[in-house]
Amino acid sequence: MPIDINELRDYKGGDPAKWREYQAARFKPAHWVDEVIAKDEEWRMKTKALDEMRTNVNRLQKDVIAPKKKAKEPCEEEVQQMKAMQEEIKALSKELPEIAAERDSLLNRLGNAVDPEVPVSQSEEEDNLVINLYPEPLEAENGGEKPQLPCPLGVLRYKLPETKPLTHDDLLWRVDGYEPVRGQNVAGHRAYFLKNAGVLLNQALINYGIAFLSQRGYDVLQPPYMMNKDVMASLAQLEDFDEQLYKVSGKTDEPEGGGSSSEKYLIATSEQPICAYHKGDWISESTLPLRYAGISTCFRKEAGSSGKDIRGIFRVHQFEKIEQFCLTVDDFEESQKEQKRMLTAAEEFYQSLEIPYRVVCLVSGELNDAAVKKYDLEGWFPGQNAYRELVSCSNCTDYQARGVGTRCGIKKTSKDGDSLKDRASYVHMLNSTLCATGRGICCILENNQTEDGVRVPKVLQPFMGGIEFLPFKRGPMELTKGEKGKKENKK
Numbered sequence: 001m002p003i004d005i006n007e008l009r010d011y012k013g014g015d016p017a018k019w020r021e022y023q024a025a026r027f028k029p030a031h032w033v034d035e036v037i038a039k040d041e042e043w044r045m046k047t048k049a050l051d052e053m054r055t056n057v058n059r060l061q062k063d064v065i066a067p068k069k070k071a072k073e074p075c076e077e078e079v080q081q082m083k084a085m086q087e088e089i090k091a092l093s094k095e096l097p098e099i100a101a102e103r104d105s106l107l108n109r110l111g112n113a114v115d116p117e118v119p120v121s122q123s124e125e126e127d128n129l130v131i132n133l134y135p136e137p138l139e140a141e142n143g144g145e146k147p148q149l150p151c152p153l154g155v156l157r158y159k160l161p162e163t164k165p166l167t168h169d170d171l172l173w174r175v176d177g178y179e180p181v182r183g184q185n186v187a188g189h190r191a192y193f194l195k196n197a198g199v200l201l202n203q204a205l206i207n208y209g210i211a212f213l214s215q216r217g218y219d220v221l222q223p224p225y226m227m228n229k230d231v232m233a234s235l236a237q238l239e240d241f242d243e244q245l246y247k248v249s250g251k252t253d254e255p256e257g258g259g260s261s262s263e264k265y266l267i268a269t270s271e272q273p274i275c276a277y278h279k280g281d282w283i284s285e286s287t288l289p290l291r292y293a294g295i296s297t298c299f300r301k302e303a304g305s306s307g308k309d310i311r312g313i314f315r316v317h318q319f320e321k322i323e324q325f326c327l328t329v330d331d332f333e334e335s336q337k338e339q340k341r342m343l344t345a346a347e348e349f350y351q352s353l354e355i356p357y358r359v360v361c362l363v364s365g366e367l368n369d370a371a372v373k374k375y376d377l378e379g380w381f382p383g384q385n386a387y388r389e390l391v392s393c394s395n396c397t398d399y400q401a402r403g404v405g406t407r408c409g410i411k412k413t414s415k416d417g418d419s420l421k422d423r424a425s426y427v428h429m430l431n432s433t434l435c436a437t438g439r440g441i442c443c444i445l446e447n448n449q450t451e452d453g454v455r456v457p458k459v460l461q462p463f464m465g466g467i468e469f470l471p472f473k474r475g476p477m478e479l480t481k482g483e484k485g486k487k488e489n490k491k
Contacts, residue, residue, distance in 0.1 A: 002107040002402060006423060008037055018113075025114045025364045027122060032109055039103040046099065050092045057085050112399045114364050115336075115373035119152065122365035126154035131375070132359040133158070134351060153360065160385075161356040164449055167383035168442035169312030171449055172198055173477040175470040177441075178313065190302065190316045197470045198441065201456075202320060204463035205437045206295060209322035212349055213293035213434060218324070220293045223273035229263035231276050234403040244268045244300050270294030271431040274325045278406045283427060285329050285409040289338060293434070294323035312442060314388070319438040327427045330398060330408055335428035339395040342432040343375050346391045349434055353457045355443055356380035358387055370396040379439075383446040390439055393432035401426035 006012040008019060016037060020030040060082050068075040114120075121127035131150045137158040147158045172178050177198030183191040194202055210220055226248055236245065246266040254262040267273055274294050283290070298321050313319070324342050328335045343359065350357050362374045377391035401407075408427045448455040453471040461468055 002104065003110055003112060003399065004402065004423065005036075005040060005103075005107060008033060008040065019110065022112070022114050023110060025118075025120045026111045026367060027365050028109070028111060032106065036103060036106045036110065039099065039106055043096065043099045043103055046092060046096055050089065050096065053085055053089050053092070057082055057089065060085070111367065111369040112397060113372050114367070115395070117361055118367070118373050119361065119363045121363040124153070124363055124366055126152065127363045128153045128376075129361040130156050130358055131361055132347070134347065134357050150361070161380045162382060163385045164382040164446060166446070166449055167312070168314065168381070168445045170476055171383070171445040171454060172312065172441065174472040174474055175445075175454055176473040177201070177470075180311075187317075190310075191318075192313055192316065194313075200464045200467065201441045201444065201460070202437045204460040205435055205440050206320055206322065207463045208460055209349070209435050210293060210295060212352075213291075213322070213324065213345070216291075216345060218291045218293040220295060221270070221274060221277070222295045223267070223270050223277070225267055225297060225299075226264040227267060227273055227276070229265060231279070231404075232265045232272065235272055235275050235400060240268070241265075244302075246299050246301060266299035267296060268300045269298050269321060269431075270296035270323045271325055274323070275400050275429060275431075276404050278327070278427075279404040280406070282407040283327070288327060288329050288408065288427065289334075290327040292325045294321075294325055296321060296323075298436075313438040314442050316438060319436055321436045322434040324393075324430075324432040324434055326430045327401075327406070328430070330425040330428060332397065332428075335395050335397055335430060338428075339373065339375070339393060339430055339432075342430060343377070343391075343393045346377050346393060346432055346434060350377065350379065350390065352459045353440075353444065355390075355447060357390070368394075370394070370399040372397055379443040381443060381446050383449070388439070388443070390436070390443060391433040393430075395428070395430050397428045398426035400429045 003019070007014045008016050010016065016033055020033045023032060024030045060078060065075050065078050065082065068078070117129070119127045119129050129150045130147075130153055133147065133149065137147065147156055166174075169180075173180075175197040176195060178195055179193040180191075183193045186193075214220060232241075232245070245268060248264040248266060252262065271294065273296075274292055277292070278290075298319055300317060302315060302317060324345065326338050326342060328338050347357075347359065357377050357379045360376050360378065362376060367374055371394040373395050375391075375393040376389050377393070378387035379390040380386075381388050406427050406429075407425060409425045444457060444460075445454055448457065453469055456464060456468050456470060
């Protein structure tokens with residue numbers, strides 16, 4: 001899913017200097033742009049040479065050999081010359097696709113553009129830009145005035161929401177909502193059984209999320225949970241295959257000669273299959289924007305998260321998620337507006353659940369290759385005295401659309417009327433979590449805990465058969481042997 005190669009071709013109206021700046025902002029080597037340009041120039045020169053060879057062969061055949069043969073004159077020397085030229089054409093024709101593949105491989109290393117709002121930094125804790133706080137704090141350390149937003153996280157000072165004694169894992173256990181040990185006995189590390197209250201909360205969040213987005217005009221999709229390798233490769237970054245994606249192997253009923261299509265991967269988010277929902281389509285601009293609510297189970301290896309969030313269901317290998325996925329016309333201003341609209345929908349969702357949160361614009365060093373800007377909505381976890389990520393909202397412009405060939409409208413014409421600078425138009429694709437239900441449950445439990453149970457948010461009660469309160473049904477969960485050992489060592 002590369003950028004448009006024409007963005008690096010100055011004769012096509014591209015601006016290589018700008019893309020060097022974008023890569024530098026992402027803390028990638030700026031000279032990668034020059035490596036692409038050099039390989040593209042080699043491809044262009046050899047393509048031109050091949051065209052000239054073919055022209056010369058045709059001219060030799062038409063203007064020299066054919067007339068001599070017609071006149072029955074000797075032309076062995078010219079025929080040998082033509083055969084030699086044809087061998088050169090054959091060799092160069094074989095070489096050109098290899099050069100193009102090398103160029104495209106270099107091009108695939110480049111990240112997308114970077115939105116001007118994005119702080120150029122690698123430090124999330126210092127430089128993530130806080131753009132919203134809910135509820136808006138009335139007290140602050142700056143003379144009792146409201147914090148001035150946007151503001152870098154390392155500078156911002158205000159009174160945090162209240163803390164509470166218990167964390168989500170303890171609360172979910174006490175309301176008889178899950179069985180982690182039994183889950184681990186069945187499926188290993190980070191596995192669990194949801195049970196009773198846990199199942200009810202999970203299904204309530206799914207059904208409330210569907211209703212919430214349906215009321216806002218989204219089409220609801222439940223996608224396949226597996227994707228063909230070649231389709232996944234057109235969307236996922238290479239490191240995702242090692243750190244996130246589970247491969248599905250073994251014999252199936254795939255037709256003979258299925259090739260790479262018989263290799264499949266479990267989805268890490270419904271964004272992936274929905275991104276390919278319009279694979280190869282040419283969408284009329286009059287039908288855009290298109291807005292989808294993806295409902296799916298998600299599977300992630302979490303290979304890079306060893307030791308993090310071991311207890312509870314905050315970081316697990318299998319979970320349900322409601323996702324926003326939107327397509328707009330090929331216009332950066334329009335996709336910027338759509339990203340703000342999607343973020344607003346996510347904020348309204350968590351406001352309805354009465355969850356305190358903050359919204360941050362992530363630093364450039366944390367952007368994946370596709371995103372030009374990413375907002376995170378971080379919910380307040382009073383049992384942990386911390387904000388934790390609940391929503392990630394990204395504008396990927398046309399980066400993913402190029403990978404799956406989703407076009408729109410007609411060619412974008414050059415402002416100066418130069419037809420050489422005309423470009424193909426691809427839709428802009430945006431994605432945003434609405435709710436990863438496991439994390440949603442964790443946040444709801446911590447914020448709604450009481451001395452003897454957990455209050456159910458009002459908006460979820462109709463989706464839980466009218467249940468308003470989840471009483472504690474058992475005491476604290478016993479510590480594991482490892483946790484007991486750590487506790488003894490601290491003494």
